[in-house]
Amino acid sequence: MRAAFEGSQAIARAVARCRPQVVAAYPITPQTHIVEGIAKLVADGEADCEVVSVESEFAAASVVLGAAVAGSRAYTATASQGVLLMAEVLYNIAGMRVPLVLTCANRAVSAPINIWNDHQDAMAVRDAGWIQLFCTDNQEAVDTTIQAFRITQETELPVMVCVDGFILTHLFEPVDLPSQEQIDMFLPPYRFSRTLDPRRPLTLGTLVGPEHYTEVRAQLHGDLEAAAEAILKADADWADLVGRRAGGLIKSDGPHTARIGVLTLGSVYGTLQEAARELVPDTPLRLMALRCFRPFPAEALRAAVDGLTDLVVLERAIGPGMGGILATEVRAALAGLRDAPRVHGAVAGLGGRDIPLDILPRLLALADAAEPVRCSVIDLQKMPPARLGADR
Amino acid sequence: MLEIRIHGRGGQGNVVAAYLLAAAVVDAGLYGQAFPAFGAERRGAPVAAFVRVARDTVRRRCQIDRPHIVVVQDPTLLKSPATLAGLEEGGCVLVNSARAEAIPAPAGYGARWASLPATRIAEETVGRPMPNSALLGALLALTGLCPLAALEQALEERFPPDTAARNKRAVRAAAERVPEHAWRRVVDARGL
Numbered sequence: 001m002r003a004a005f006e007g008s009q010a011i012a013r014a015v016a017r018c019r020p021q022v023v024a025a026y027p028i029t030p031q032t033h034i035v036e037g038i039a040k041l042v043a044d045g046e047a048d049c050e051v052v053s054v055e056s057e058f059a060a061a062s063v064v065l066g067a068a069v070a071g072s073r074a075y076t077a078t079a080s081q082g083v084l085l086m087a088e089v090l091y092n093i094a095g096m097r098v099p100l101v102l103t104c105a106n107r108a109v110s111a112p113i114n115i116w117n118d119h120q121d122a123m124a125v126r127d128a129g130w131i132q133l134f135c136t137d138n139q140e141a142v143d144t145t146i147q148a149f150r151i152t153q154e155t156e157l158p159v160m161v162c163v164d165g166f167i168l169t170h171l172f173e174p175v176d177l178p179s180q181e182q183i184d185m186f187l188p189p190y191r192f193s194r195t196l197d198p199r200r201p202l203t204l205g206t207l208v209g210p211e212h213y214t215e216v217r218a219q220l221h222g223d224l225e226a227a228a229e230a231i232l233k234a235d236a237d238w239a240d241l242v243g244r245r246a247g248g249l250i251k252s253d254g255p256h257t258a259r260i261g262v263l264t265l266g267s268v269y270g271t272l273q274e275a276a277r278e279l280v281p282d283t284p285l286r287l288m289a290l291r292c293f294r295p296f297p298a299e300a301l302r303a304a305v306d307g308l309t310d311l312v313v314l315e316r317a318i319g320p321g322m323g324g325i326l327a328t329e330v331r332a333a334l335a336g337l338r339d340a341p342r343v344h345g346a347v348a349g350l351g352g353r354d355i356p357l358d359i360l361p362r363l364l365a366l367a368d369a370a371e372p373v374r375c376s377v378i379d380l381q382k383m384p385p386a387r388l389g390a391d392r
Numbered sequence: 393m394l395e396i397r398i399h400g401r402g403g404q405g406n407v408v409a410a411y412l413l414a415a416a417v418v419d420a421g422l423y424g425q426a427f428p429a430f431g432a433e434r435r436g437a438p439v440a441a442f443v444r445v446a447r448d449t450v451r452r453r454c455q456i457d458r459p460h461i462v463v464v465q466d467p468t469l470l471k472s473p474a475t476l477a478g479l480e481e482g483g484c485v486l487v488n489s490a491r492a493e494a495i496p497a498p499a500g501y502g503a504r505w506a507s508l509p510a511t512r513i514a515e516e517t518v519g520r521p522m523p524n525s526a527l528l529g530a531l532l533a534l535t536g537l538c539p540l541a542a543l544e545q546a547l548e549e550r551f552p553p554d555t556a557a558r559n560k561r562a563v564r565a566a567a568e569r570v571p572e573h574a575w576r577r578v579v580d581a582r583g584l
Contacts, residue, residue: 168453170427172410173426269451274450356455
């Protein structure tokens, strides 16, 4: 059913139709509307699930961890400081290989305190062992949420669905909300291979000594890399059912002849698409949105940048002392590739700073630099007039 | 694509107004996008919300710097240059005059300026000084962007029956006070 929703309410309805048995979350802006929406659906009798009120995000993550290993499909959502307070449990969830879905309503991290959007929170836990999928719009947020429940069940790896706080969570626009029947066809009932049961005692997360710890950690790395298959299959099966994809591993838009590309994460992709049409219609450009940040799809990225001479990486996070986080990973993934494009790092939109259409000519100006640009904080740079003038 | 910016104060239902307008145009078969400005959300603080209306899906997520229409929920906000900043040439302004009969148009605006006592209308119909639904009624009457019935449907979808009924009275009362389709050309020029 196509109808207009606030992003949070669309996500809440999608979660409810995935029939979670336990939802536990602690309110934090801009995630609050999602769990409020789920709680209201349960209170109104439209969803049958245990909503657990907790005293912190640490508790929220612990409750859903316990619920999932006890045999329940479980869900939580958080953002910013909430992600950081969960961090210890997030590592445990991934290390114990527990199926869970978490919506991260991406928000800046303190200090200074800031409640608005960037990706610093998700980046802070990129090495926790979770699958991390970024959504460019609310349709993808809905579809990815549903796919996440299947991916987590098949891989026994937790999935974090990253949705830009405010920009998407508080954006009201039409979304096709899949029916209960469609979701039931796509998503088998929850089953966990190591459900805790007193009749079959087993231990999860036990002490592992130096003689085995390396094997366990290497296995997590290998399995996370292999999860790319399950992510692609879920998207393909979803497309067979509803007729649209949610972005696979990496989305790409633009002519094959393009020599300049821009790669980004999340909702700014749509802004870049319209900026390309409006501001630089005569410049062949390849725009890419990395949907799957973990596992990092190095092979898919190498294929996606084929033919480019310059790749600008636009990201809403910064690694103090290093620069762009995504740009650094992109450079690593392309290292050694024959005819690899030059990679230019660009940071913008921190703490809710608006990213307007005219960011695009400013990004393209980086590609004109004599040497690759390591990390340019675009919002602090003066507008380079040359390229903007040429196309306008 | 038509771009509308709504200025108000925290607690005046600014975001709700934007959501209702987007819901109404979607009900009428158009694409509508609405979102709040990313700023302080304190009660009484100046706030803004944005609405984009188009025939096809809009993918940009940036704020609206050059609106075709500005709606002002609190006349004291006209003292701030930010309120009318970036208004497109030929753009229109709808101002709540609170309880006064009207705020006169500044020089050069003429028919591109409309003003009505939306707070007073809301007090008489909704029973609370919430001018948002009355202003939306006036905006739809001025522009013909979508039928009033679409806004009424959006109110019914969002509010309990009694609240919706009182807001629908505000919509109708406000719509009767402004010249019908006086701003139609602004909507036509945006291909709607």
